[in-house]
Amino acid sequence: MLITNIRLFDGTDDNLIEDASVWVEDNIIRYAGPSKDIKNAPESIKSIDGNGLFVMPGMVESHAHISYTNNGPTELDKTPVEEAMIKTVDNARIMLGSGFTSAISFGSVHRIDVFLRDAINDGQIPGPRLLAGGRDLGATGSNADLYADYAQLAIDGLGMITDGPWAIRKAVRRLWKNGVDVVKVMIDGELISIQGKPGDLGYKDEEIEALVDEAHRKDMKVACHARSAEAIKQAVRHGIDYIGHANYIDDEALELLIKNKDKVFVGPAIAWELAFLENSESLGYSKDSKEVAAYEAEVEATIVSYKRMKEAGIRILLGGDYGLDIAPHGTYANDLEHYVKLFGFSNAEALHSATRLGGLAMKSDGSLGTLEEGKLADLVVVDGNPLEDITVLQNHERIIAVMKDGQFYKDLFTNNKPYHVHDNQLGLILKPSSISRREKVKVVEG
Known part of the structure; x- marks a missing residue:
């Protein structure tokens, strides 16, 4: 899975990377950084347009x-x-x-x-x-x-x-x-x-x-x-x-x-x-x-x-x-x-x-906490920028999706709904909240 067109806070420093991508394979991050620098991603990879949303470590x-x-x-x-x-x-x-x-x-x-x-x-x-x-x-x-x-x-x-x-x-x-x-x-x-x-x-x-x-x-x-x-x-x-x-x-x-x-x-x-x-x-x-x-x-x-x-x-x-x-x-x-x-x-x-x-x-081995190659794929997709407004993470409507161990979850505050997001639903994962009124994202099949 390749998540493109995001704003990335990878947790390694204080910086926000604009126009970034995260490549996840199974439960491991293979790449996280500027989209222009990604290399060796397979042509068949499923790509998700993140529509400018903020992505940070879990x-x-x-x-x-x-x-x-x-x-x-x-x-x-x-x-x-x-x-x-x-x-x-x-x-x-x-x-x-x-x-x-x-x-x-x-x-x-x-x-x-x-x-x-x-x-x-x-x-x-x-x-x-x-x-x-x-x-x-x-x-x-x-x-x-x-x-x-x-x-x-x-x-x-x-x-x-x-x-x-x-x-x-x-x-x-x-x-x-x-x-x-x-x-x-x-x-x-x-x-x-x-x-x-x-x-x-x-x-x-x-x-x-x-x-x-x-x-x-x-x-x-x-x-x-x-x-x-x-x-x-x-x-x-x-x-x-x-x-x-x-x-x-x-x-x-x-x-x-x-x-x-x-x-x-x-x-x-x-x-x-x-x-x-x-x-x-x-x-x-x-x-x-x-x-x-x-x-x-x-x-x-x-x-x-x-x-x-x-x-x-x-x-x-x-x-x-x-x-x-x-x-x-x-x-x-x-x-x-x-x-x-x-x-x-x-x-x-x-x-x-x-x-x-x-x-x-x-985990003292350093496998959690930042979005870097080789780390476990735990991340949060946010409609907003916590680096500018730290309170945005208090608003559950702004938590668009959560990935743990390479698996996306959505609608975790709604009872009696399936929480795992399957491949045929990937186009709905990164739909921004109704608060922001942004357009629905598109899935690009490789």
């Missing part, structure tokens, strides 16, 4: 809770597993349709992520490439330990309360046995938690060391919830791969991150805090409550921290803790705007967080 949601069902923040484990599985299938479709062709899980309810990943990989349902998470690991009395002892059964869908190095190793082995790719650990807490606030470290160093060692021994990644400087330092010292939140860095934490910046990825997942502040009254917190004041202070600290990390060259990923009623699935691209407005990113830098850096976090 994005990576790097703090995903794909099995969360848009419940309230305190209701995450209340959906019955059967219902949660059905809703998660929809969430996967919505994520792919939003232009996010890959996702790194930061925790799953039950074992839903594992079964979802396998169903996606088997072609049963549409969805992103997924590094599947399991239930959160947390210490007794930590942010993960939500219930009184008499009600402890209720936690079984969301967390695994485990103490001591050998018990933690056993828990990691159970996750590996169950097919998990990413072990999630709660290092410190949350402002609205009954117990386990930011800065309250749930585990001792020897416990985190055991967790990371066992996970890496089993070729699993480790992600963590770490808001405070002390939590960040514990995570970096012991080799955790993905640090979620990192709101309150200090000089020592920043220095550790700099020394390990080729080993660790960091992401604020700030959509949760911003959504809490915007919807605090509907959640039962008055505007002058101590909880609102605390989250306002946390957002301010996060802005300062991420400006410092950006300046220091720390690898910052896109991901927002979506899957809550106040930050629902399908709104993932809001983070791009947050990065530009709050952290001082350029539009291109925000896109790099979502594509090139996300691809490296997803």
Whole structure:
């Protein structure tokens, strides 16, 4: 397949290539660049006129809770597993349709992520490439330990309360046995938690060391919830791969991150805090409550921290803790705007967080995240230019089509329709949205 007459952001730098083409063979990119420079394309190749649409790499949601069902923040484990599985299938479709062709899980309810990943990989349902998470690991009395002892059964869908190095190793082995790719650990807490606030470290160093060692021994990644400087330092010292939140860095934490910046990825997942502040009254917190004041202070600290990390060259990923009623699935691209407005990113830098850096976090071999020869064919076709207006990716009508692994998908926000686009439908793939009122594209048969 040869897609011609497009405007290409290939993710390797900040530039937009006008009059570009992308050649895809099976699930691999054979060429991406100026149309005039393409060579050796077979005469029989099926060619699609892209009609000047914007093409970019598929994005990576790097703090995903794909099995969360848009419940309230305190209701995450209340959906019955059967219902949660059905809703998660929809969430996967919505994520792919939003232009996010890959996702790194930061925790799953039950074992839903594992079964979802396998169903996606088997072609049963549409969805992103997924590094599947399991239930959160947390210490007794930590942010993960939500219930009184008499009600402890209720936690079984969301967390695994485990103490001591050998018990933690056993828990990691159970996750590996169950097919998990990413072990999630709660290092410190949350402002609205009954117990386990930011800065309250749930585990001792020897416990985190055991967790990371066992996970890496089993070729699993480790992600963590770490808001405070002390939590960040514990995570970096012991080799955790993905640090979620990192709101309150200090000089020592920043220095550790700099020394390990080729080993660790960091992401604020700030959509949760911003959504809490915007919807605090509907959640039962008055505007002058101590909880609102605390989250306002946390957002301010996060802005300062991420400006410092950006300046220091720390690898910052896109991901927002979506899957809550106040930050629902399908709104993932809001983070791009947050990065530009709050952290001082350029539009291109925000896109790099979502594509090139996300691809490296997803696959360390570099096969994802940019549109280059030999890379996996994940791309998004957009009616608009995110380099000029980063909010265009929030508008689902502007996402014309999504390619994952060489397969085009369309109409992913419409239920009960076929989502795969077959060869005889290629002429309809790149029809611009009704908003732009451009002409329908043509397919040129070789």
